[in-house]
Amino acid sequence: MAKAKARARKDKPKLYRVGRARTGLGLFAAADIPAGKLLIEYTGTRIPTREAREIDKRRANKYLFEIDNRFTIDGSPRSNLARYVNHSCDPNTEAESNRGRMMFRTVRKIAQGEEITLDYGEEHMELYFGPAGCLCDACKAAKSKSAKARRKRAGTRRVDR
Ligand SMILES: [Zn+2]
Numbered sequence: 001m002a003k004a005k006a007r008a009r010k011d012k013p014k015l016y017r018v019g020r021a022r023t024g025l026g027l028f029a030a031a032d033i034p035a036g037k038l039l040i041e042y043t044g045t046r047i048p049t050r051e052a053r054e055i056d057k058r059r060a061n062k063y064l065f066e067i068d069n070r071f072t073i074d075g076s077p078r079s080n081l082a083r084y085v086n087h088s089c090d091p092n093t094e095a096e097s098n099r100g101r102m103m104f105r106t107v108r109k110i111a112q113g114e115e116i117t118l119d120y121g122e123e124h125m126e127l128y129f130g131p132a133g134c135l136c137d138a139c140k141a142a143k144s145k146s147a148k149a150r151r152k153r154a155g156t157r158r159v160d161r
Contacts, residue, residue: 015039016116018084023135026115027084033110039093040116042082042102044075067097088117090138 016039019028033039042065052064052072063076063083075083082104085093093104093116104118117136133139 016081018081021086021115023086025084026086027081029110029112029114029116032112033106035106035108037106039104039106040082040085042073042075042095042104043080044073044077044083046071046100047074048072065095065102067100067102071100073102085116085118086136087120087134088136088138089119089134090136091117091119093118 014030015033015037016027017030018025020026021028027040044063044065046067049066049069049072052066052074055074056064063074063080065073065075067073082102085104092108092110092114093106095118096103096105104116110116
């Protein structure tokens with residue numbers, strides 16, 4: 001009985017899978033996922049935040065996820081699939097901490113095959129993208145839009161002269 005139950009749980013279809021993203025690996029929806037769903041937990045070793053900041057100073061570790069001033073999750077183990085979630089400035093999940101655990105919750109409907117993303121915040125951006133700025137889809141779209149607008153304005157000025 002208990003065995004069958006465990007097997008049923010294991011066979012439950014996963015809502016996400018690791019796949020190839022534009023830069024390295026990413027996490028993708030394996031089914032349509034509704035908004036407001038607790039999707040995945042960011043798992044790893046809980047370490048004191050003070051210690052985490054020391055590690056971060058020595059070598060930027062993008063798997064350190066700060067819960068608060070006291071605890072940080074070192075999510076570098078490969079079993080932590082949430083570490084594959086890439087950054088977006090227009091993300092479809094948000095992180096919420098609950099009693100020392102970190103969960104990613106969907107903020108809108110995600111279609112099967114869509115990449116799952118989270119806004120990791122400004123500090124992360126500076127650390128991992130440098131002066132080139134963010135390369136997420138939302139930023140790329142905004143950049144090409146403003147470039148188009150610039151070209152348009154430049155064209156107008158030429159006509160005026
Ligand atoms: Zn961006």
